[in-house]
Amino acid sequence: MTTTENGVDTAALFATIDAVDANREIAQFRFRATNTWISGTHNRSTIHGFAGAGQELTHTRPHTYDSDHPAILTGADHGPTGPEMLLHALAACLTGGIANIAAARGVTLTEVSSTVEGDIDLLGILGLDEGVRNGYSRIAISFRLRGDDPDALRDVVQRSSARSAVLDVLTNGVPVHVDVDAG
Amino acid sequence: MTTTENGVDTAALFATIDAVDANREIAQFRFRATNTWISGTHNRSTIHGFAGAGQELTHTRPHTYDSDHPAILTGADHGPTGPEMLLHALAACLTGGIANIAAARGVTLTEVSSTVEGDIDLLGILGLDEGVRNGYSRIAISFRLRGDDPDALRDVVQRSSARSAVLDVLTNGVPVHVDVDAG
Numbered sequence: 001m002t003t004t005e006n007g008v009d010t011a012a013l014f015a016t017i018d019a020v021d022a023n024r025e026i027a028q029f030r031f032r033a034t035n036t037w038i039s040g041t042h043n044r045s046t047i048h049g050f051a052g053a054g055q056e057l058t059h060t061r062p063h064t065y066d067s068d069h070p071a072i073l074t075g076a077d078h079g080p081t082g083p084e085m086l087l088h089a090l091a092a093c094l095t096g097g098i099a100n101i102a103a104a105r106g107v108t109l110t111e112v113s114s115t116v117e118g119d120i121d122l123l124g125i126l127g128l129d130e131g132v133r134n135g136y137s138r139i140a141i142s143f144r145l146r147g148d149d150p151d152a153l154r155d156v157v158q159r160s161s162a163r164s165a166v167l168d169v170l171t172n173g174v175p176v177h178v179d180v181d182a183g
Numbered sequence: 184m185t186t187t188e189n190g191v192d193t194a195a196l197f198a199t200i201d202a203v204d205a206n207r208e209i210a211q212f213r214f215r216a217t218n219t220w221i222s223g224t225h226n227r228s229t230i231h232g233f234a235g236a237g238q239e240l241t242h243t244r245p246h247t248y249d250s251d252h253p254a255i256l257t258g259a260d261h262g263p264t265g266p267e268m269l270l271h272a273l274a275a276c277l278t279g280g281i282a283n284i285a286a287a288r289g290v291t292l293t294e295v296s297s298t299v300e301g302d303i304d305l306l307g308i309l310g311l312d313e314g315v316r317n318g319y320s321r322i323a324i325s326f327r328l329r330g331d332d333p334d335a336l337r338d339v340v341q342r343s344s345a346r347s348a349v350l351d352v353l354t355n356g357v358p359v360h361v362d363v364d365a366g
Contacts, residue, residue, distance in 0.1 A: 093265025
């Protein structure tokens, strides 16, 4: 008998949930990114270390991500904008959850793909209309799943949506504190 | 006389704002990412095309981003989690705004760096405590700026925070629609 389903080690997944249930303080995580301005709207983040399970940990390697504005928004287009990275974050979080939940419930997946779009009216961030918000007015994500029967697949997406960290933050908001050391 | 300040082409920036002001429908943008599940919690997004200024546009090249769970969360750690990408998105958006606003106001920057951290209690997403939310309980970003006098630098960060698309979405939330084609 294998404990791997859809590439998920379900034995390890259940063991992790049991370990956290038995020792709840290890559930406290602090994720982290550092960012450095390069020039114009071009800047670069590094994601490597994080705290969790009572210890300081690292990913297997540091990941760097460039961000910029596209030419039409007067940048040099060295990478996507921050709002575009929100869309990736949402798709990644929901898709990881779909894989884990499907595996835990014995639902076979052969395909999970998605397109996520965010609508934004730049009159807000350009300061041209105080009645327009700065951020997205709406985000929509469309999934295509194949594998087990459609009802089982839809149920997995619903459960992932109900347990997604990114969907929760985007839908409900989170307090953000901005601190400045200006010399 | 140069029109470049901190690497920002301020003439182009002001011309863009004037062009949008004169033709407000071009301010409607739709950003986009596509995502494909690979195996387990490993998945990959592509960011390339977007709609804006009344046309379909692309970044100068497609950007792909892998996401996964770290080993301690039973993944293969092919990339950061979705919630970590939110932190990059926030730092990128605020830093791009700082650069533009500083340039527009003639404030010289020699350094902009930041660390952004998000606190999350995994009892929520693991379904172990219904009283714990799925997402971050708190995000904090600490900037270090050098260049002009501290008051001017602090003012630029405050103005960027007041006009950040990502900070708005994270602070205030946004409606998210999830759609499924299950076959």
